[in-house]
Amino acid sequence: MTDEICSKCDADAVIHREYEGRSLCKKHFSIDVNKQVKKTIREGDLVESGDTIAVGLSGGKDSAVLLEQLVKVFGERPDIEIVGVSVHEGIDEYRDESITAAQELCDELGVALHVGRYSDYYDLKMDDVADAGERGNCTYCGIFRRDLLNKLAREVDADKIAIGHNLDDEAQAIMMNYIKGDTRRLARVGSRTDQVSHDKFVPRIKPLLDVREKEIALYSRLHDLGVIDRCPHVQEGTLRPMVKSFLNKLESQMPGIKHSIVSQGHDLSSLVEENFEFEDSEIKECERCGEPCSGGLCRKCQLLDDIKKAADESEEHDFEK
Ligand SMILES: [Zn+2]
Numbered sequence: 001m002t003d004e005i006c007s008k009c010d011a012d013a014v015i016h017r018e019y020e021g022r023s024l025c026k027k028h029f030s031i032d033v034n035k036q037v038k039k040t041i042r043e044g045d046l047v048e049s050g051d052t053i054a055v056g057l058s059g060g061k062d063s064a065v066l067l068e069q070l071v072k073v074f075g076e077r078p079d080i081e082i083v084g085v086s087v088h089e090g091i092d093e094y095r096d097e098s099i100t101a102a103q104e105l106c107d108e109l110g111v112a113l114h115v116g117r118y119s120d121y122y123d124l125k126m127d128d129v130a131d132a133g134e135r136g137n138c139t140y141c142g143i144f145r146r147d148l149l150n151k152l153a154r155e156v157d158a159d160k161i162a163i164g165h166n167l168d169d170e171a172q173a174i175m176m177n178y179i180k181g182d183t184r185r186l187a188r189v190g191s192r193t194d195q196v197s198h199d200k201f202v203p204r205i206k207p208l209l210d211v212r213e214k215e216i217a218l219y220s221r222l223h224d225l226g227v228i229d230r231c232p233h234v235q236e237g238t239l240r241p242m243v244k245s246f247l248n249k250l251e252s253q254m255p256g257i258k259h260s261i262v263s264q265g266h267d268l269s270s271l272v273e274e275n276f277e278f279e280d281s282e283i284k285e286c287e288r289c290g291e292p293c294s295g296g297l298c299r300k301c302q303l304l305d306d307i308k309k310a311a312d313e314s315e316e317h318d319f320e321k
């Protein structure tokens, strides 16, 4: 809450937007978020008639707001179908709770939910393999989640996967690509990722791309959407938190800077795409699991091997004792 009055009516404001110098009440803020989402969908051509959209649901605030918004925009359209998809990583209490929340939200909004478990697809649970591999838990889990979300979307015959990526996520991704000099990934930012085309790869769309993380948090509080989403096995890399706090500092001094970073990143992304021919960009299929990848074993299968190796080694070690 702020002490101010809405710039559009005389109700109390719930937010003061530094970047546009106005304040909004709950009603006008909510209308504005919805307008922004519609604009992102329209300008990016994210949804077409006939689409089935799988919405990735974590039980957290971003994905809950995403589903609520998509149902608001397309719920009455007979030519567009919305299905929830959730990944259970085998992080028992945490994920059981958030999947229950996702199920409740889906029931409330009249959307079906399809859940897939790491234990069924990869024969492992993150609770059992956490801290086992050489890389951080989030690296493993992120790759498995991406792979499984894609599979689940195919299982519900989805044309697209909608993910709750927001403006802050996008600004961070762009800055991280600059810092790492990752030109190839720079070509893959934007509100839809269909640069990789392969039958088995369901394109991803980001309808919340132009909404700030803070505003999604506010919206979720005002509308009682989403539960707290903090994984007990989280091991973040060092770069992202630094970039995040740097961007927040910049934004507080220069309101609107995150938005300019994102729009510049997108302009550059199109240039990169037009001007660079990436070698070996042809998509092949993983020789073990058949999922799309750049050749040989896919990242997921490599990491599964990694985990297995670590498990065997620790067993041997136990035996020696
Ligand atoms: Zn108002």
Ligand SMILES: [Zn+2]
Pocket (backbone or CB within 6 Å): 286, 287, 288, 289, 290, 291, 297, 298, 299, 300, 301
């Ligand atoms: Zn594979």
